[in-house]
Amino acid sequence: MVNALSGGARAVARCDELGRAPFSDTPGALWRGYLTPAHRAALDRVAAWMHEAGMATRIDPAINLIGRYEGTAEGPPLIIASHIDSVRDAGFYDGPLGVMLGIECVAALYAEGRRMPFAIEVIAFGDEEGSRFPAAMLTSKALAGTLDAVPAMADDAGTSLARALAMFGSTPERMIEARHPGALAYLEAHIEQGPVLEAEGLALGVVTGIAAQVRFAAVIKGLAGHAGTSSMALRRDALAGAAEMVLAIERIAREAGGDCVATVGRLEALPGAANVIPGEVRFTIDVRSGAEARRDDAAEAMLDAIRSIADRRDLEFHVERVHTLPASPCDPRLMDLLEASLVEAGHAPRRLVSGAGHDAMVMAALAPAAMLFLRCRGGISHNPGEHVDPADAEAALAVMLGFIAKLGETCA
Numbered sequence: 001m002v003n004a005l006s007g008g009a010r011a012v013a014r015c016d017e018l019g020r021a022p023f024s025d026t027p028g029a030l031w032r033g034y035l036t037p038a039h040r041a042a043l044d045r046v047a048a049w050m051h052e053a054g055m056a057t058r059i060d061p062a063i064n065l066i067g068r069y070e071g072t073a074e075g076p077p078l079i080i081a082s083h084i085d086s087v088r089d090a091g092f093y094d095g096p097l098g099v100m101l102g103i104e105c106v107a108a109l110y111a112e113g114r115r116m117p118f119a120i121e122v123i124a125f126g127d128e129e130g131s132r133f134p135a136a137m138l139t140s141k142a143l144a145g146t147l148d149a150v151p152a153m154a155d156d157a158g159t160s161l162a163r164a165l166a167m168f169g170s171t172p173e174r175m176i177e178a179r180h181p182g183a184l185a186y187l188e189a190h191i192e193q194g195p196v197l198e199a200e201g202l203a204l205g206v207v208t209g210i211a212a213q214v215r216f217a218a219v220i221k222g223l224a225g226h227a228g229t230s231s232m233a234l235r236r237d238a239l240a241g242a243a244e245m246v247l248a249i250e251r252i253a254r255e256a257g258g259d260c261v262a263t264v265g266r267l268e269a270l271p272g273a274a275n276v277i278p279g280e281v282r283f284t285i286d287v288r289s290g291a292e293a294r295r296d297d298a299a300e301a302m303l304d305a306i307r308s309i310a311d312r313r314d315l316e317f318h319v320e321r322v323h324t325l326p327a328s329p330c331d332p333r334l335m336d337l338l339e340a341s342l343v344e345a346g347h348a349p350r351r352l353v354s355g356a357g358h359d360a361m362v363m364a365a366l367a368p369a370a371m372l373f374l375r376c377r378g379g380i381s382h383n384p385g386e387h388v389d390p391a392d393a394e395a396a397l398a399v400m401l402g403f404i405a406k407l408g409e410t411c412a
Contacts, residue, residue: 007108008394011100012093014049015388018042018084019092029384031088033132033155034139035063035164042084046099046124053103054110055122061170062142062178065124069106070115076184077119078407079367080105080400083128083140083359091386093376098189099124101393105400116404117411118184128359133161138175140359144366145179183367185334185407188360189396190371191388195379196352203392204399205350206339207371209329210361211259212292214299214321216285218306220245221316224271224279239269239278241313248305249285256298259353260289285319290353292327328361331368334403337410338370341402345395356381370403372396 005013017023023045024030025038032038043065047057050067057067065084068077082098102122109116123143130136132155141147150172154160162172192198197205222236246264253262267283285302289295303319310317339349352373360369374396377387 006390006394007104008101008392008397009390011097011104011397012388012390012393014100015092015096018045018096026088029088030086030090030092031131032084032086032090034085034127035168036132039063039085039126040168043124046084046103049100049103050122053107055106059168060143060178061174062139063126063165063168063170064139064143064178065126067103067106067122069110069120069122071117071119072115073117073411075118076182076367077121078116078404079121079123079180079183079186079363080188081121081123081125081140081186081359081363082188082190083125085125085127085129085131087129087131087382089384091381091383093191093386093388094193094381095128095190097191097374097388097393101189101397101400104397105404108397108401109404116408118408120404121183125359136357137359137362139178140362142175142178143180144362146362146365147176150175180366184411185331186360186363186367186369187334187400187403188358188363188369188371189400190358190373191376191381191386192352192373192379193356193376193381197350197373197375198377198379200350202348202350203375203389203395204342204347205352205373206335206342207330207354207373208335208351209290209327210354210356210358211288211290212295212327213286213288213323213325213357214295215287215323216299216303216319217322218245218283218285218317218319220281220283220310222279222313223277225277227275227277230277235277236314237277238281238315241309241315242267242269242281242283244309244313245306246283248309249302252298252301252305253287256289256294258289258291258294259355260287260294260298261355262287262298262302288355290327325357325361328364328369330360330370334368334370337406338372338399338403341399341406344402345398347395347399372399
């Protein structure tokens with residue numbers, strides 16, 4: 001039985017439970033989109049677990065689930081949070097594990113009849129991934145107070161955000177009412193989504209910050225023509241040019257070194273016929289680094305390379321910046337508290353940057369933020385192969401409880 005498990009193992013088992021019907025919108029795989037029936041079912045189940053752990057619960061106008069465990073004094077709470085939505089064909093732990101570990105922290109305090117000198121709020125954000133509507137982190141932005149207005153948007157099936165929110169009793173205009181009055185600190189536990197901890201034989205690491213990101217949409221235009229009658233010398237092949245550009249992007253990111261990475265994650269060749277030279281190609285470029293200057297230098301070099309290749313091949317090009325996120329450093333004081341808890345629990349200290357985006361980078365606008373990484377097998381994420389050892393989750397729980405205790409000492 002789940003209730004007989006240790007806190008860390010129970011957190012993992014609950015993530016496993018949320019990976020199946022009715023908590024997925026896709027039969028035989030996991031996809032839990034924002035404001036879907038699976039999201040509704042997950043809200044109900046997670047709220048029940050919060051109640052078992054001694055929390056009162058509510059759902060805010062952005063459809064974030066908030067569990068609150070009162071403290072012994074008035075003042076802003078400690079927020080422990082992550083997200084419960086997923087990408088399509090997802091693993092079970094990206095997001096939900098942080099929520100489940102937050103619940104287990106409160107459950108441990110509740111079992112001891114212990115209250116901290118601050119309230120603890122465990123929050124399950126509804127839309128970190130942006131896998132249903134064309135925007136990400138809507139719900140944490142609403143709670144952090146950085147969502148000034150919500151543009152009209154619809155999912156792939158044509159369902160508007162307004163209609164989806166109405167099914168949950170809210171509206172796009174009301175989402176900004178989810179703004180939180182303020183927090184003492186923000187803590188998020190998350191799988192690393194990378195191979196560093198596993199490669200070094202470490203279960204846990206303290207996150208120093210979240211990498212700066214920039215994303216572009218590129219359109220390359222040449223001349224479509226018959227595959228058999230157009231001579232090679234006269235071709236203006238948009239796909240051949242785009243292929244050279246993709247390799248240039250990879251080369252520049254490699255040469256930048258450090259933690260700089262670049263990805264062309266989507267490429268579409270038109271008209272897409274086997275016997276027609278592609279006349280147009282559309283692709284995305286995602287560039288990240290813990291240092292904004294390194295990210296920007298690499299991105300500029302990539303744009304210069306695209307321009308040079310297009311000119312040499314007589315291709316037209318248009319590149320639009322569609323997404324920019326600054327680097328988000330974690331709070332130094334909270335990092336020290338988290339690292340001290342890590343060492344006291346018997347783990348070697350390890351600090352590392354996150355190349356993936358997280359709600360923590362949004363919540364840093366509301367409160368000082370800290371993140372704890374757990375190793376994941378093979379560094380695999382956004383994939384059904386995600387795996388977390390329950391022993392690592394147990395270790396994370398111990399470190400999080402140590403962090404909470406140390407934070408309490410600073411409030412004494």
